[in-house]
Amino acid sequence: MRITLSYATSSDGYLDDCSNERLILSTPEDWEAVYALRREQDAILIGAETLRRDNPSLKHVPTRVVITRSGNLDPEAQFFTVGEARRIVFSEKPVPALESVAEVICCEEGIKARRIVTELERRGINRLMVEGGAKTLQLFLDEGLADVVRRAVNPTILAGERGYAPFRFVPDDNATIRYEQLGAMEVSTITLHPDHSKEERKELAAAIDLSRRCTPAEGSYCVGAVIVTTDGTRYTGYTHETSPTHHAEQEALKKALATGANLRGATIYASMEPCTIRKSEPESCTQLILKHGLRKVVFACYEPNKFVRCDGACTLRAAGVEVRVYPDLADEVLRINAHHWK
Ligand SMILES: NC(=O)c1ccc[n+]([C@@H]2O[C@H](COP(=O)([O-])OP(=O)(O)OC[C@H]3O[C@@H](n4cnc5c(N)ncnc54)[C@H](OP(=O)(O)O)[C@@H]3O)[C@@H](O)[C@H]2O)c1
Structure with missing residues (x-):
């Protein structure tokens, strides 16, 4: 499997702000590039907190994946109800309330990125995009299971109490980095493992x-x-x-x-x-x-x-x-x- 992590941050490294409204950090030019990247994927994965806070629908992707420890997810969320897609939930305990809207994969021993990757590959998935939030991105980085990191930085600053979900990623010396400017966004595509x-x-x-x-x-x-x-x-x-x-x-x-x-x-x-x-x-x-x-x-x-x-x-x-x-x-x-x- 080829795994891409993709996210947008403020220039001081926050994925969101503390308000109840979803914060859109990407500009239209950046969104267009993200949508193009999404269309190349077999699946997109997000963390439960992102699903609860942003209620994304993740349309136009064949498989949507979410990870949760608590199982506390609303079966009426757009993730489960909008459009045609295969939906997979990785949970640490059974979640009967989600069984009619998704395949629930129960990992009682704890959710590890390697277990997620294995189960998705067993289901034929070859290209996965992980879109955050911060805890979910970190899970894949900690296990060395990211091949490419796409980081889009908005010049805005959310310093202090306004910032939510801080996330910092520092590539090591072996990574290769391509920079591009998409409107106001500075985008780095960081290849950690070349495609062989x-x-x-x-x-x-x-x-x-x-x-x-x-x-x-x-x-x-x-x-x-x-x-x-x-x-x-x-x-x-x-x-x-x-x-x-x-x-x-x-x-x-x-x-x-x-x-x-x-x-x-x-x-x-x-x-x-x-x-x-x-x-x-x-x-x-x-x-x-x-x-x-x-x-x-x-x-x-x-x-x-x-x-x-x-x-x-x-x-x-x-x-x-x-x-x-x-x-x-x-x-x-x-x-x-x-x-x-x-
Ligand atoms: N700017 C961007 O590009 C971007 C992209 C995505 C998200 N975001 C923002 O990121 C924020 C959320 O980030 P976050 O770091 O707080 O949360 P997150 O990564 O979206 O989700 C964290 C949740 O995922 C589950 N989880 C994570 N790791 C797990 C593990 N190893 N095993 C089992 N479950 C695990 C847990 O769910 P339970 O709590 O259900 O147990 C955990 O609370 C949102 O505000 C969203 O808007 C921004």
């Missing part, structure tokens, strides 16, 4: 091709994997290639380790999410990836809940590994594994 989707898709296609070499078996999925080390050396594998208990990732890792390759910082491309539970081997593929210090995992299809409940993506993200998922390629992986759904 072209090469990732190419290697993923190679991993999916490898998975076609597997002999379909009742107790396992047909999966292919490609490892690319930091010096560009590639190692490949597919399920059961050399052993009836090996997964594709294990096969590729085994070949790399046999040559003495340095796997620190390497990327692994796999047609399916790396497993977290193994019965026939001492370590799961996720554990092996973490043990050998791979930096990035790219896959196409979340493991279906057929044999076990896999939590590979979330576990890897929690450990600081970059995970990229291409849900639009998942159908092909499921077709290759069609013997499981007969």
Whole structure:
């Protein structure tokens, strides 16, 4: 998934003022650019306080997402009632009052950005825009799950008691920044993670091709994997290639380790999410990836809940590994594994 954070602030860093009226900081030129960006997204996410204070409708976006701890949201709010869209609520407890107007995803263990991203990717969402408020933007930044930050600064000052929802973001030295002036607004587009989707898709296609070499078996999925080390050396594998208990990732890792390759910082491309539970081997593929210090995992299809409940993506993200998922390629992986759904 590609994640963009987008917000407008006053020049002293507030997202809103304390009045009950919604404060519009963007100028018409900036709104136009924001609407264009929205149209590129599969989903827009906001925090519950933004929904309660601003009552936005978020029209023209296929999926609207809101996060709440309390579940205190009005089912009559425009978010739930205006226009056609899929609506998803992440809540820490069941919210029966919202079940007729949205899909409620209950995260009793607490709402983490990585859990949100995983659940949205499982539902086919590939481009997400997070529009705030401050607490919601911070949630994604704290977990390193923002790729691009679009910050639009209005010259107005809301100093002191007038300012509400202060938000400051200081990019690190690795970020690249593009500036533009849109009417009175000074807009910075800050890229934290460059878009490598072209090469990732190419290697993923190679991993999916490898998975076609597997002999379909009742107790396992047909999966292919490609490892690319930091010096560009590639190692490949597919399920059961050399052993009836090996997964594709294990096969590729085994070949790399046999040559003495340095796997620190390497990327692994796999047609399916790396497993977290193994019965026939001492370590799961996720554990092996973490043990050998791979930096990035790219896959196409979340493991279906057929044999076990896999939590590979979330576990890897929690450990600081970059995970990229291409849900639009998942159908092909499921077709290759069609013997499981007969
Ligand atoms: N200028 C802009 O571009 C812009 C954009 C968006 C919003 N805003 C402004 O921002 C203000 C709101 O900002 P805010 O920071 O106060 O609130 P917010 O981020 O909109 O929402 C915070 C709420 O989201 C839920 N939440 C946040 N993190 C959570 C987590 N980790 N787990 C579970 N739930 C979580 C909680 O909901 P519950 O309270 O329901 O538990 C929390 O109170 C509004 O005034 C709005 O106008 C401005």
